[in-house]
Amino acid sequence: MSQVAFSSWGRQVIDNRQGGDAEVEVAKKKLPVTFDGEKQISAFMGWDGLILKDPNVDVVAMAAEYAKRVQEDYCCAKCSPGKKGTRVMQDTLARIVSGKGEESDLDIIENIAELLQNCKCTLCMTSAIPIVDTVRHFRDDYLAYIHGKNKEKKAVDYKLKMTAPCQDKCPSHIDIPAYIEAIKERRFDESLSVIRESMPLPAVCGRVCPHPCETACRRANVDKPINIMVLKRTASDYERKHNHQPSMQPKPKKDKTVAIVGAGPAGLAAAYYLALEGYPCTIYEALPEGFGGGMIAVGIPAYRMPRHILQRDIDIICSMGVEIIYNTRVGTDISLMELKDKFDAVLLAPGAHKSKPMGVEGEDEGYHGFLAGGIEFLRDAYLGKPTGMGKKVCVVGGGNTAIDCVRVALREGAEESILLYRRTRNEMPADVWEIDGAEEEGVQFEFLVLPKKIIVNEKRQVTGVECLKMKLGEPDDSGRRRPQPIEGSEFIVECDTLIPAIGQDPDLSFITEETGIKITRWNTVVTKYIPLKNGADRDLSDSMGNPLSRILLTDMDGVFASGDAEIGPLTVVACVGNAHRAAKVIQRWLDEGEAYLTDEDFHEDILTSLGVYDKDEKVPWLDAVQRFEQHEIHGKERASAGNYNEVELGFTDSEAVLEAERCLRCYRVSMIAI
């Protein structure tokens, strides 16, 4: 028998109430069986319909509650149908539930639902969808109430959450519609305050974020997505350019302290949120002062992320009550156990700063011109150390780090900068705009090549790299076509410098055995989680393949982990989101002695699993205003030797307002009955 009694989800009605066992795909694959590992989910109501798992749930009462919460807790009141219509909806449903309803009230509900189609945004508009579904498909239940014949049904508890496709998709879950709305109203400082609630590095994520949010933007169903990232930058630039002071005020200092390993995005973000709550945080950073920011400082080139702007974000975080102790490597200068003794809680956020080996013949020989790795090359370049780079540089890899290396090589004075990648441009994991940027600057690309052997001269100086030509075969697990070598196709690419940039690993050597902290085979820290299983009894996981509902507590009590070393090497925004969660859990652990997830956390993870964006949804809208792209410096000169000036220049305020006006404000409310 199906696990679902009724579903209108995705506008597809499946009704098993009179028997039948039609499967509901989303319930089977994406919706967990329990809310928090224990409590059963009995119904789900949201923007796309109703999923009723337990037929004993009182659907009418659920609709009434949903209408009430939408009106009282979420409706912004900024349009007449929304403000008034949902109130009439709420009161009409309440009247029915209290036994004072009339049959004509059902017409009023449908009438209001129709009027809500005129709303300014989708919050109230979509809230009518499941309610109308209940009126149409559970009419008898309504009539029973109206005629005083309803039977007592099971009492349920409701969990609600407002979300939006972009907000759900953003790993930091920034309230994107709110900050865009503020820009629309030219309230740039207010916009930034909203951003900071979930993103303490707005200048950074306004510039270098791969913006997964834009892949879940409903405006793309009309024309093109909103330029969400650059709008974030606009808000952040506005504060800086106008010399405004950030508005945050940390709570009074508490007596429990937190040590954080690493001043990267995760360490900084966790410190920021803990400091706002009043916990003094001390970050131990291996790099010297002036290079806070972890991978942002030493992995992202200054032409993408100007250092003084990064530093401003860091300074603001520090001003909340965060101390960064530079030049101090945990494991070398101070041990993890010492931190554990000295502080009430410890967060491990060391990042992933060690290049993966490439597996090419001669890479262990210590040849001149064969560099340790992309990430080390970038770090040395930013620290102003000798990089060992020559004039003709080959970088191996297809990710953003590889692209950063070829572009930095030009700025470090390389005459030729060549990228070697074993698949084609289409399969490159690097962001497409980064690849375009490299091309514009004169980087040469060699696709479908596999380095096999380093060629050196008698002085052990690299003179080239022997490669094999490749062709694309069948798709692999990642869905990309697997490259296969063409036998006998060896050829040599001449170069004096070879940089492998095929990925990086965390260096977790500071986590000693005595701590009992386990490490995965992908070299990340193991953290605890609450298993959420889907209808097919499989653990649900996030897009990185990590389990949902992670508590981020390691095997050692009071020691938590976050960032690249916990998730696996990913993005700033993912690290910040993960660290924000860690900060909340650490706070609970410090306050209550227990590390746990709240209903809000579970709900967030469940929505992430369910997916809020539907790329197939038909969105009626007039596509009168095209997406704005930010200003950019063009031409090869932008990458001339020593030129680390910022390449992308953002929006003017007025352009930002026009772009913000394209936003459809796709809020929606999810309600789970348990």
Place this chain on the structure above:
Amino acid sequence: MVNLTIDGKSVSVPKDTTILEAARQVDIRIPTLCWLEKISPTGACRICAVEIEGVDRPMTACNTPVKEGINVTTQSEKLTRSRKQIMELILVNHPLDCPVCDAGGECDLQDVCYDLDVTHQEFKAEDVNPATINHWPLIQQVPNRCILCEKCVKVCHEIIGADALFVNDKGDRAFIDKKVEKCTYCGNCVAVCPTGTMISKPYKFKARPWALNKVPSICTYCPSQCQIDLNVKDNEVLRVTSDDEGTTNNGTLCVGGFFGYGYINNKRRLIEPTVEQKPVSWDKALERVVAEVERIKKESGSAAVAGFSSPRLTNEENYLFQKLFRAAIGSNNIDTEARFGAMRALQALDKGLGLHGASNRMEAIGNADAVLVFGADPSAEAPAVDWKIQDAVRRNGGQLVIANMRQIHLTQFADSQLSYKPGSEIALASGLGRLLLDRGHIDEDNLKRTVFNLDELKADLAVVDLEKVFEATGLSREALEQAADIIGKAENVAVIFGSDICKSAFGTSKAAAVANLAILSGALNNNCGLFPLDEKGNTQGVLNMGVYPENLPGFQPYTDSKEKFAKAWKCDLPDGGLDAEGILQEIEAGTVRFLYLAATNPQSFPNSSRWMKALKQVEVLVVQDIFPSEITRLATVVLPGSSYAEKSGSFTSLDHSVRSFNQAVRPVGKSREDWEIFAELYGRLNKTLVTFNKVDIFNEVSELTSLYAGADFLDDDRNTYLLNLPQVADQSLRYQLITAGNGADGLQLLTGTSVGHFGTTSTWAPAPLEVEPEGILKVNAEDAKVAGIADGDKLKLTSVTGSTIGKALISDSVPQGLIFAPYNFTVLGVQQLMPDGDNLTLVQMTKA
């Protein structure tokens, strides 16, 4: 251009036009409720929704831009039904108190319901509106009348930049709330409210709108001269309104314009003439004045008679005043308070640029790519200039440089803040000039064409020592370079300067330094300009009418043009003439024995205690004013004049437009229009019967001066004349070498006008007084700490010339080492502490 079809009519409009605007072009009226032209579209009411072929939902016309080829339908059965039903929703729980609602009769909600034939109610809901908000000063908020159109929120944020109003709470409980500390009480929220939600407390229950007579007028508080309507009933001004359409201020007003009218009906107005403090008839009073003039002339000659006129008086009155003195009395000892400010700007601008005030109309500021506000607080001195600056920098992509000792309202929008050390304006201007040159921002060709002494200019800039500039101003090289780049890269630059510069004793030099900057930055082109601000309503009129000894009307040098005027006026004109400083000295020396003060009060002059002493000393003091004061108590004769609402005449705005107004109410009591008093005295002194009227004076001024030559007559409600704007001729600009300058060490007191008050007049108006009842001393926290002063403490300030006690406000809007005090309050009397003709002085501060 974008082509589209609306209800079958083809229309072609520029890109970015909204469907609503496009429809208006072809006379298709789409109903609206929340739309207001001067703010960004809100899209709250949803009744402007239209159908667009191929788009499967209604789109709101107000905020949907046009697209090529679309086919729009504005009327259909479905649209009509949803519009009606949305109106019904809006009316759910809307109270039926229209009979006692202030908006009744001028309510957009009533009008739209009527137009859309909304006659019944299908919906009902629990009334969850919050209670009426009564605790805000001056404004009452009635949430259950609110339709949440957000017009009030948007004017407050977008136009005024106050950002006080916001939508609070969720769902149907949501209401307009206010961060009261941010409110400037401009009243625009009341003005734009389409219903009776935002209510003016002073006006509430005073009249039904249809019972009011709206008399077109202008606000005379400041030189922006916003165009208003005095709403009159039973010979009383009950409120001030301003239309969005057809006014230079787009209907926007400030606290003065909207709430400041209350002084007109103040019960303490002077209502009858007095002699020796005893009420007398006009005949007796005027007879006494004439007798005293004649006696003193006989005894000491006409040079023993002196007089001050006022920028509170009209052009016509000022013309008559100087004619009365020069032609009928035979004295050229006339001046006004412009001597302590605007005259200095005039001298510097006339000498360097051939300008007699601003170089362009105010609206040009809105187009500026860069605005430099130098030593001015436009929000206080000329609020409409503030709004234009916000136009430029918040809407039109311009950048703002604020050079000011203090943080002002506009600082929040500044791209560059130059918070210079007190007194270092000249160093700052020369440093900016040098950097403009060094950084390649000078338009050499243009300067070659226009500047008379280019070599001198270059030689002077070449010797500017930037290191000394950084030291003198306390600003970094980076800060100055950034400002120079903003100004230098902009095509159109507006330079605005005001009281901090002009009211300094070194004002002429400082204004000359700004004039030099205007040359270097290319501000003097037709698209932008240089704008000196003086907060008084008709300062430009005073200057134009020659109410100072150096010039006759129309900026004609007194000595050169004396004969021409003598001939026209059929009289002899005296030689010489004393300015304010000279008059003061001669009163002290006993040579000036008769002083006539028309609508001016030396208590607000710098070093006011010296002035007050002189007033006690002068033999005959005639005071013509509207309120009793320290000086009316000293007066031999008091002549009650009238407010602008009670007379006819014209004012000249800071951007050279002459705006007329007619009498809206009769003068209170026995008071008279000021020009009538001058005319009567003129007649009595000449022993002839004279009648003057506006047209005669206009014609006389036209004959004798070139002021009105070529002016554009607008034939609007206020019979506005736009005076000619100067054009920059070849070799007409002169770079001025500046030597004088003041440094200022130690704790300095700066005086200026408060944002909430205008001169001393508004301190007689109950509404502005309710929000700012007394003069507050703004003190930096560090200085307060040193003196052991807490917020709200009484503190005593002492300078070389005097001392005062006032309440302290600890504020980071003033830097360490600077105290700011409003001069508007004669009770606080900070002008006693100022040296002669100055606005900045060393003080000692102690807890009182």
